[in-house]
Structure formats: C-alpha cells, structure tokens
Amino acid sequence: MADQLPIISGTRAINATATASTSLIGRGLSAIQRKETGIALSELDVRYRQARNIYNRITSYGVEHYFYADEQFGSAELKQMADIFIVFKQLSDQGYGKAYFPIALMYWGGQGISKNIEKKAYYSCKAFDWCFANQA
Numbered sequence: 001m002a003d004q005l006p007i008i009s010g011t012r013a014i015n016a017t018a019t020a021s022t023s024l025i026g027r028g029l030s031a032i033q034r035k036e037t038g039i040a041l042s043e044l045d046v047r048y049r050q051a052r053n054i055y056n057r058i059t060s061y062g063v064e065h066y067f068y069a070d071e072q073f074g075s076a077e078l079k080q081m082a083d084i085f086i087v088f089k090q091l092s093d094q095g096y097g098k099a100y101f102p103i104a105l106m107y108w109g110g111q112g113i114s115k116n117i118e119k120k121a122y123y124s125c126k127a128f129d130w131c132f133a134n135q136a
Helices: 024-032 041-059 075-093 097-109 117-133
Strands: none
Touching: 041 075, 041 097, 075 097, 097 117
C-alpha cells in the first residue's frame, strides 16, 4: 500500500536580506527574501563555509592563531589565501556579514594580501556592527 501513496518532495531555498528592521515581521521578511541579489542564503553559506574551512586549515585557526603570512606560509598557501580573500570579499560585497571577520584577520596579518591596518579596522567595525544587529 505504501507504494501507492504519492511521494512529495519539496526543496526551497530561503533567501535573506540585511535590513535594519528589528520588528518580528521585518526579521522574518529578511530571513525569507534577499531582494537586492536574489541569491539563496544557503548558496552564500556554502561558499562561506568552503572558504572558511580552507582558511582554518591553512592557518590552524582555533588551534593556534597565526596571523603573519610571511612567517609560516609557502607560495601555494599564499595563493590559496589570495583566492579565499576574493571569495570573502565577494560575500561581503553581497552583504554576507560572516565574511567581515576573516577579511579583517587577513588584512591584519597580511594573509594572501598586503597588510592594511585601516582596512582591518574598517572590516572589524563592520563585523562588530553585523554581530550587534543580528544578536538574538
């Protein structure tokens, strides 16, 4: 009898947008629709998680906090870090707040890019603001 039942499978991508709304409706709408880009949040999450996993593996982030590229990275790792920076930068340009902190770390340590304390401070502030705006 089970083989006669209809099989219903559904998948939906949930879109999100970064809004300053603090109302329940505003937060719900921001969790449902990302109007400015139309990119599914799950796609952004996947791109971020892949880049962050590579970043964590190269830098041993979470075990020892390495920040200075010229002291521990070879040319292959520096190339990967430069590629990862591009991904983080694209995500941040799309308003994906989780990408701000790794960008700040990369600017601070010169990981795959030139050190830039001013840009490190800028992205650190953006990361802080994003965390503050998205606290539960």
